[in-house]
Amino acid sequence: MNFQLELFNQMRRVAESDRQKGAWPPPPRSRVSILPSWACHVPLSSCLLVASLKQAYAQPIVVAWGENDNGQTNVLLGLTNVVAIAAGGFHSLALQRNGTVVAWGNNASGQTNVPLGLSNVVAISAGDSHSLALNANGTVVGWGDNSYGQTNVPPELTDAVGIAGGVGHSLALRRNGTIVAWGCNNEGQTNVPSGLSNVVAIAASGYHSLALEGNGTVVAWGDNDYLESAVPPGLSNVAAIAAGEFHSLALQNNGSVVAWGDNGFSQTNVPPGLTNAIAIAAGYGHCLALQANGIVIGWGFNYYGQTNVSPGLSNVAAIAAGGFYSMALSGNAAVVPVIQTVPAAGGAVAFTWSAELGRTYQVQYKSDLLQTNWSDLGAVITATNGTMSASDPIKAGPSQRFYRLVLLP
Known part of the structure; x- marks a missing residue:
């Protein structure tokens, strides 16, 4: 029997950016956005259980910090009842408890123009300049930049349980544990490995994609110039994944974090004292980890202060890493129920x-x-x-x- 524990109000983490690959410093409007996803995976005989969590705090608060050229950290006044957040290249998304989506920040490609009538949403993902929403009925809605067909959701996709948006491509996890990919494929990021199944989580970056299998192992494909798709040998017992621009993260069941790929900004130098992590997120060159005590740890590129977590930020229930900014959903509970x-x-x-x-x-x-x-x-x-x-x-x-x-x- 395949008993699966699925999180409804957690976002799936993904990475995105529209900067020219390999260029540094990036153009002023080039960003990577990454949406965190968290799940706890424990084997049951030959099956893996994907444990997830719905948090129902009385009045969660969205907090954002870092680069703000396009108002992406200007959280809308009066925003309440938020159960999930997503950070894009220049724009931000919030999922409210009633199943509606709120967006703010850059709108050059219509990425904050939430489709009229969109409701019953259970998960959100922000690509660099496009947005995705997963409906309760298993269908996916996309809007914003469509230069590579990244918002052209395959019509046969009606049984999705997870979504992830990259710079120019999108991923969806189907109920049967397989992956559907569409959009830009310049680095093979939509070439899902043949035979890949029993997937329980997905992540999309600018140029590579990640999948977490039910046995706690990670599969990667797409760009590998910085070894971001070279999963460390022996990596196992993974509970969640996150894809940065040219680096990757894995959260293990014991609360430790493993990182690989580009380390130009020390983004793969996981802080030695980091333990009890329950969620991870990866931006262009920075990383975030949420600990079980509701505290956020940041490391890596910090030019815009994106890793400068406020000392007063606590009781955090979810995190998201945008290109050069960060977001957190802070609840009223003193302990996040994981x-x-x-x-x-x-x-x-x-x-x-x-x-x-x-x-x-x-x-x-x-x-x-x-x-x-x-x-x-x-x-x-x-x-x-x-x-x-x-x-x-x-x-x-x-x-x-x-x-x-x-x-x-």
Whole structure:
């Protein structure tokens, strides 16, 4: 049985930029945007569980810092009920709890012109100058720059569960674990390796693409001038991936971060004291990591102050790295509820997550992402300590199951 835990309100991380490849310094309006994605993967017999999380904070706040030539860090006044963020080359996206999308920043290619009537969105991704949205029904909507056909979503794509936007190409993860790619292919970034399947997460950069397989290994293709597609031998137990312009990141199940590729700005020099990471994001030449305590760590290129995380920024639930700027979604909870382990034990799927004393949580599930409603798995759980657990008996019947963890207000 392929029990899969899928995050609905986390964005899939991707990288993007429209600068001329290899040029430095980049033109004034050349940027890479990368959207973080986080997932915890734990093998269950021959299957890998993709554990994800829905955060339901009372009033999350979007914070942005770094380069602001196009107003990409000018968070819209009154923006509330945000559950996901995405950072593009010069523009920013926010997904609200009601399934609508808000955009701001550069609009030269219409990338902030959210299509009228767009609703029921469950994930967002910002390319360099284009935007993507994943609808609850598995369809994908694209808008903005279409110079390479990156917003021409294949009409047969109706079962997507993840999206990623690069400079001129786009990726979608299908429900069956395969990848669909379209748009610019000058470096082979849309040439999905033959036979690639059982994929649980995707990432797209300017010129290369990454896929995380269900067994916790990473596959890369496209540009490799800086060895950004040369996955370190033996890399395993990976929970999330992020693709920078010419570098790549992997988050392992134990909370450590691995980086490879271009290191011209020390972007692959992971801080030695970085532990307990639960999310990663990669920009043009900088990186971000979100720790389980809600604190953000930044390193790499810092000309625009994109790695200067404010000392007062805490309780962060999500991060995103744009070309030369950074974003964070800060919630009211003191502890971000992250599913830490999902082992198979005694014929059941067991969940363990970090919790805040006194807060209430609800594990929910559905057998098909196209179903409208989620079902509660057991009763509401009130945290009595910093680590809480729940389980779901594995029974014959559904071939798959999607879970989410909700932090109740």
